[in-house]
Amino acid sequence: MDKTIATPAAAVADIPDGAVVMIGGFGGSGAPIELIHALIDRAPKNLTVINNNAGNGHVGIAAMIEQGLVAKMICSFPRSSDPVAFTEAYKAGRIELEVVPQGTLAERIRAAGAGIPAFYTATSYGTDLAEGKPVEEFDGKHYVRERWLRADVALIKAHHGDPMGNLTYRMAGRNFNPVMAMAADRTIAQVSRIVAPGDIDPEHIVSPGIFVDAVVEVPNPVQEEILIREGATYP
């Protein structure tokens, strides 16, 4: 079994118009910029994008929005140091927004990966974000019922990967990446280095290969934060 794919372009080649796409990362940390930019080159339309944020500057998810790929964002925090791409699209009515509390977002994604179609959380009870959702009382406390959140594709960034799809991450770059890997029909991981099966200690694997469909090596990935500080624009 060999899940490696030669290039980011080849890895994202089959993502169709209208796809629901999870994209890992929290800000620039753990953001799969090379996969995102390869997707922009392909330019599918009407995507629903799931990420904690809604892009920053003019690269990554912000560039996806500017290039007109994104019909809807599902995120917890559509602000950033330079949120102009999302803000303009939103105010012009070109993009739909679903705001989800960050922990609920993470848990909805994990629930999809774990086969849990719905769960209860105290988060958002009594707030506008709970409107229309079933509420139930357990042991005298109120909870809101939330549904799983699945995707057609997940684009994630890992650190080391092997051909079986086993992955490690790098520091806080882990964030949403391992749960998104579980929740998509097809999970595509960019890794800084592909190693041989067995080279990652079985104790240290964070995402077992069962959750990963494709691994593409990007040896020196750019860091979104650096690009933004340089004022970079894609393409």
Place this chain on the structure above:
Amino acid sequence: MDKTIATPAAAVADIPDGAVVMIGGFGGSGAPIELIHALIDRAPKNLTVINNNAGNGHVGIAAMIEQGLVAKMICSFPRSSDPVAFTEAYKAGRIELEVVPQGTLAERIRAAGAGIPAFYTATSYGTDLAEGKPVEEFDGKHYVRERWLRADVALIKAHHGDPMGNLTYRMAGRNFNPVMAMAADRTIAQVSRIVAPGDIDPEHIVSPGIFVDAVVEVPNPVQEEILIREGATYP
């Protein structure tokens, strides 16, 4: 902050009669035998014990049952190579049994640790084990609602631990231990070695210290499977 405790006896000294006690391990793998035996020495009564199994031979959980500590077992599989302790107590009406499908057991425990009071699973739908539980249809499929499973105390077995409570595990000895660590008011871990904070790579910590209240070093822990093959009895 120093969560280390000198001896298993001191670590379990406060567990009262009637406590709900999660005990990690799957068979003998990852079973905290020294903590269990220290608890038997203390001999609290009317405990509810949560474990995948219900003891084997005449050591560990089986010995807890034989010594009359256990009023109720919550487990997925109360059988073993030598299940006489549980079987006799059950047939004599001295012990109550709640059988939970293994994945539901793991998820109920994880849910308690994650603040999810209830969730839906397809597991057990249409079976006797779903009797009396709410059923709901999501996207055309039926699911059973399950409640979280909390405990007063968790006794777990880890590999390395530091004074802040950070833990690693050893091979398949991981099993229920990390989720039980999350789900108890007080989590007591026996570890083969206590190392200094920072000695465990932050990338390799499986249970962050926030889930762990007490760490006790048991340098050469016995393996339950070996005890059983030797025909050992405790005390």
Place this chain on the structure above:
Amino acid sequence: MSSLDDIKLTNAQIAWRAAQDIEDGAYVNLGIGFPEMVAQYTVEGRTPIFHTENGVLGFGPAPAPGDEDWDLINAGKKAITLKPGAAFFHHADSFAMVRGGHLDVAILGAFQVAQNGDLANWSTGKGAIPAVGGAMDLVQSAKRVAVVTDHVTKTGEPKLVDSCTMPLTGVQCVTRVYTSLAVVDIAEGHFVLREKLPAISFDELQDLTGAELKTEGPVADLTVPET
């Protein structure tokens, strides 16, 4: 027909037949006991990845006696070894793999399989101490749920039945049954015979089956090597 005992497949042969349907790279969970034998007959050139509920993916056969490490066991509490690329994880993650539909194949034993795919394999319902393990999770969520079993019970009663009389493990979950006499699919609420031993006639097989055996096109010969 000769005596059933003379013609029927051994468990090893049933396991061999089940192994032929496991694709390269498939993620597979094998039930404790008889189903575990399927791993021994992995088709040359294919590398399925075996999952065990207690938190290992990518394990291999038992170690040599004396080499056991009892922290490295499978769901049947037997010592195992690791293949390159194996991974450890905790129980909630392990069942996220199961419940989340990430396993390609689960193969289990059965007391009874009904023509609608209902499976009874966890409790005889006769006052024995109930013990379910991970079976209810596996049958509801693996992409393909198959059963390996004798075609009939030790007393000659059908195990493929109209509807299960024993407590269910899962509803409408089994899609293929590998028996000691035949390979039977379950489709749209019916048994569909795919393969049978040449030594048994269709009518004889039907007599040993508790519900109608439909056919769709020709029924292939079920041929397996001596084992």
Place this chain on the structure above:
Amino acid sequence: MSSLDDIKLTNAQIAWRAAQDIEDGAYVNLGIGFPEMVAQYTVEGRTPIFHTENGVLGFGPAPAPGDEDWDLINAGKKAITLKPGAAFFHHADSFAMVRGGHLDVAILGAFQVAQNGDLANWSTGKGAIPAVGGAMDLVQSAKRVAVVTDHVTKTGEPKLVDSCTMPLTGVQCVTRVYTSLAVVDIAEGHFVLREKLPAISFDELQDLTGAELKTEGPVADLTVPET
């Protein structure tokens, strides 16, 4: 009373006061911005462990400029460092810590806090793009939820109110408010004044507060160092 601006505490001083209540070994989450300052005033001899939503426990202050590693950031996307014993984990585990009640203290900013503990801090409700982050998770589940805030808005309106008029972040969740003028607890649906600046009278403080300030025993002087 002198001008409010002359007597009121700086944000640094409010943060200092909040830091005095953080116990040794407490697990603490500090909101983005002003609340983050609380970490700078950790009491000598205490070692709280700081949690950030994006998957780090046990982080330390910002690195020297130029030493940033942008894979190592906090929820405010600022570069951080690690203390010995730090751990990384994914987002679902991070919010398991939050939602599961494992955090001892969460300290957040506020637009409004109501006397029943309701908090509004995520949306002005005025057509700005909504952005909630992890606030709704934190306020419902940390063992103790405290707020650091100016006592009044820039235009002099009370931020401690009878009931919130802005969209809620959480209901009945805040138990203590550290303001630029006072320390106020919330107990049984009421504000209870614990400490106030000596330079302001009770009546003056009440006038700047949108609901009744109750007292239980003596009100202590709120005294903080110059910062």
